[in-house]
Amino acid sequence: MAFINLKKKEVQVKIVYYGPGRGGKTTNLEYIFKKLSRRIKTEMVAIKTHGDRTLFFDFFPFEMGKIKGYDIKIQLYTVPGQVKYNATRKLVLRGVDGVVFVGDSAVVRKEKTLLSLENLKENLATYNKDIFELPLVLQYNKRDLAEQGIPILPVETLDQELNSELKAPAFEASAVVGTGVIETFKKVTAMTIISLENELR
Amino acid sequence: MTYVLDQAHIEGIEEILQDYLPESGIHSVLLIDMAGNIIAEHESEGTSHDIPALAALSAANFGAVNAMAQIVGEQEFSILFNKGEKENIHYSRVMEDFLLVCVFDNEVSLGLLRLKVAKAIGKIAEILAS
Numbered sequence: 001m002a003f004i005n006l007k008k009k010e011v012q013v014k015i016v017y018y019g020p021g022r023g024g025k026t027t028n029l030e031y032i033f034k035k036l037s038r039r040i041k042t043e044m045v046a047i048k049t050h051g052d053r054t055l056f057f058d059f060f061p062f063e064m065g066k067i068k069g070y071d072i073k074i075q076l077y078t079v080p081g082q083v084k085y086n087a088t089r090k091l092v093l094r095g096v097d098g099v100v101f102v103g104d105s106a107v108v109r110k111e112k113t114l115l116s117l118e119n120l121k122e123n124l125a126t127y128n129k130d131i132f133e134l135p136l137v138l139q140y141n142k143r144d145l146a147e148q149g150i151p152i153l154p155v156e157t158l159d160q161e162l163n164s165e166l167k168a169p170a171f172e173a174s175a176v177v178g179t180g181v182i183e184t185f186k187k188v189t190a191m192t193i194i195s196l197e198n199e200l201r
Numbered sequence: 202m203t204y205v206l207d208q209a210h211i212e213g214i215e216e217i218l219q220d221y222l223p224e225s226g227i228h229s230v231l232l233i234d235m236a237g238n239i240i241a242e243h244e245s246e247g248t249s250h251d252i253p254a255l256a257a258l259s260a261a262n263f264g265a266v267n268a269m270a271q272i273v274g275e276q277e278f279s280i281l282f283n284k285g286e287k288e289n290i291h292y293s294r295v296m297e298d299f300l301l302v303c304v305f306d307n308e309v310s311l312g313l314l315r316l317k318v319a320k321a322i323g324k325i326a327e328i329l330a331s
Contacts (some may be wrong), residue, residue, distance in 0.1 A: 001202050001203065001204065001234055001235070001236040001238065001298070002203040002204075002238075003203075003204060003206070003234060003236075003238040003240065004203065004204070004205040004206070005206060005211060005240070006205060006206065006207040006208055006211070007206075007207070007208040007211040007212065008211070012238040012239070014236050014237065014238070042251050042253055042254055043251070043254070045254045045257065045258065056261060056265075057257075057261065059237075059254065059257045059258075060253075061253040061257075075236075075237060075238070075253070075257065077257070087265075087268055088265065091261055091264040091265060091268065092261065094235055094236055094260075094264060095234065095235060095236020095237070095238070096236070097203075196203060199203050200203065200205075
């Protein structure tokens with residue numbers, strides 16, 4: 001639910017990082033926060049369990065600068081990935097304008113990634129949003145696991161399993177070292193702004 | 202769904218926040234939407250809360266409490282109020298998609314605050330509906 005404030009000439013949009021538990025959503029946000037901290041005026045909010053897992057969401061606002069005379073303010077959120085927290089995932093998705101789906105490349109995490117994508121589709125549908133119409137970027141995270149000898153799925157397999165119907169832009173990433181994180185973020189913000197422009201036209 | 206508010210709408214809402222709520226003891230009032238976007242805000246002198254975080258958390262908190270209401274068979278909990286030692290927060294829904302958040306200290310009685318908030322909500326709803 002993007003909000004356009006004509007008085008301040010300001011656009012506010014909400015982007016949510018979605019995906020299976022321990023897939024790297026929070027790590028994506030932490031990396032963006034660290035890299036772009038001079039453009040972020042506040043602290044990152046993180047609602048975590050004692051075990052350092054996301055309980056509700058992580059959040060920070062980011063000012064992208066001006067587009068066509070309008071200040072673009074982006075609110076970045078993650079959801080809790082653990083299956084049991086679906087009620088809170090649904091709450092975070094309310095009013096979402098763009099989604100990054102952070103998939104886990106590890107072979108052993110394939111099922112969890114597929115289930116999470118299915119869950120995203122279902123939860124969007126409860127808000128009458130269609131995953132095929134919403135700005136969506138896929139991220140195949142944890143590509144670095146291969147260096148540690150942990151089997152990962154080839155990009156072609158991930159494309160086939162996750163993206164054969166969606167045909168969304170997809171990026172390989174290693175959020176823990178930052179590879180692909182900014183590229184993913186730039187793509188989803190660009191797509192969200194373009195979609196907003198089209199909606200208003 | 203994207204929505205647009207023009208200068209007159211925003212100024213009307215800001216005026217209401219300023220007129221109804223500059224009572225001593227009320228430190229911050231903000232009108233947000235349920236996605237956590239900030240529509241209008243007003244803070245008393247010397248107050249500088251982290252408004253974007255407050256907005257994001259308020260929207261999520263209000264959503265969570267209403268989901269809890271539905272679990273126990275209620276449509277919604279009409280009063281949502283956090284009581285602290287010195288500072289308190291009051292939340293009220295405005296129409297379907299908006300939320301008025303008020304941060305105030307113990308100089309203001311909850312009854313008086315609720316009265317003022319109810320009046321403000323009526324006027325804000327008129328503007329948003331137009």
